Amino acid sequence: MRAFELVTLLCLGLASSTYIPLWKPWTKLILTHHWPETFCTMEHCKEHYKYWTLHGLWPNIGIACNSSWKFNMSEIQDLKPDMDKYWPNLLHPTSAEFWKYEWHKHGTCAATSESLNSQHKYFSKALELYKMFDLTGVLTKAGIVPAEQNYQTDAIEAAIEKAFGAKPKIQCVHPSAKAEQVQQLGQIEICVNSDFKPIDCEKSEDDLWSRVNDVLLYRFRGVRGFSVCDLNMPVHYPLPMENF
Numbered sequence: 001m002r003a004f005e006l007v008t009l010l011c012l013g014l015a016s017s018t019y020i021p022l023w024k025p026w027t028k029l030i031l032t033h034h035w036p037e038t039f040c041t042m043e044h045c046k047e048h049y050k051y052w053t054l055h056g057l058w059p060n061i062g063i064a065c066n067s068s069w070k071f072n073m074s075e076i077q078d079l080k081p082d083m084d085k086y087w088p089n090l091l092h093p094t095s096a097e098f099w100k101y102e103w104h105k106h107g108t109c110a111a112t113s114e115s116l117n118s119q120h121k122y123f124s125k126a127l128e129l130y131k132m133f134d135l136t137g138v139l140t141k142a143g144i145v146p147a148e149q150n151y152q153t154d155a156i157e158a159a160i161e162k163a164f165g166a167k168p169k170i171q172c173v174h175p176s177a178k179a180e181q182v183q184q185l186g187q188i189e190i191c192v193n194s195d196f197k198p199i200d201c202e203k204s205e206d207d208l209w210s211r212v213n214d215v216l217l218y219r220f221r222g223v224r225g226f227s228v229c230d231l232n233m234p235v236h237y238p239l240p241m242e243n244f
C-alpha cells in the first residue's frame with residue numbers, strides 16, 4: 001500500500017512538472033541558426049559552409065503534434081534549391097531526413113496555426129524569415145566575422161539586437177577542460193511572435209528546450225552540446241575550413 005502510494009505520488013509529481021499543454025496555440029517561434037564550422041568540430045561533416053545555416057523553426061509549445069501528418073518531399077519540391085543551400089543537413093547533404101525530422105517534431109506543431117498549416121507554408125516561412133533576417137549579413141556589417149581573434153558575447157548580442165530590435169539567444173560550445181578559456185560560437189536563435197515580428201528570446205526559459213532539440217537531432221555521441229554563452233568568457237567564431 002505504501003509503495004503503491006509512493007509510486008502514485010512520484011507519477012503525479014513527474015506528470016505535473018513535465019506536462020506541456022498541447023492544446024494551447026504557440027505564441028512564439030524560434031528561428032534557430034547554427035554555425036556549421038562549430039557544429040563540425042563535434043561531428044563529422046561532409047560539406048563546409050561560410051554562412052549561418054538553418055537548424056529549425058520551433059514553436060514554443062508542443063513536440064511532435066501530429067504523427068499521422070507524414071513528411072512529403074513533393075510538397076516542397078520547388079523549395080529544394082533553397083533548402084539545400086540554407087537548411088542543409090550538415091552530416092548527410094543529399095538526405096531529406098533532417099527536414100522530415102524537423103517537420104514531425106516542430107512543423108506539425110507550428111501547423112496548429114492557420115498561417116503555417118501546410119508543409120509548404122512551414123518550410124517557405126522558415127526560409128523567408130531566414131533570408132529576411134540575414135544573420136550572416138547583420139554580423140558582417142557589425143564587424144563580427146569569423147576570425148582568429150575572440151569576441152565578447154555582449155558585442156554579438158548588441159549587434160543582433162540593434163538590427164532586429166529584439167534580443168537573440170546565443171549559444172556556445174563550452175570548453176571541456178577548465179584550462180581552456182574560450183567558448184565556441186555555435187547557435188543563434190531569433191524569436192518572432194505569431195505575426196512573425198521579432199520579439200525577445202528568453203534565455204533561461206528556452207534553454208532546456210533547445211538542448212533537447214540538439215540532443216535528439218544528431219544522435220549525440222557523448223559530445224558536448226550548445227548552451228547559452230558565458231558572458232564572462234571570450235567567444236571564438238571559427239573560420240570556415242578552406243580548400244574544400
Ligand SMILES: *[C@@H]1O[C@H](CO)[C@@H](O)[C@H](O)[C@H]1NC(C)=O
Nearest residue numbers: 065066067068069070111112
Ligand atoms: C493530423 O494530420 C492529418 C493528415 O494531414 C490530418 O488529416 C488531421 O486533421 C491532423 N490532426 C490534427 C489534430 O490536426
Ligand SMILES: *[C@@H]1O[C@H](CO)[C@@H](O)[C@H](O)[C@H]1NC(C)=O
Nearest residue numbers: 070071072073074075076077
Ligand atoms: C505527396 O504530395 C504530392 C503533391 O502534393 C501528392 O500528389 C502525393 O499524393 C503525396 N504523397 C503522399 C504519400 O501523400
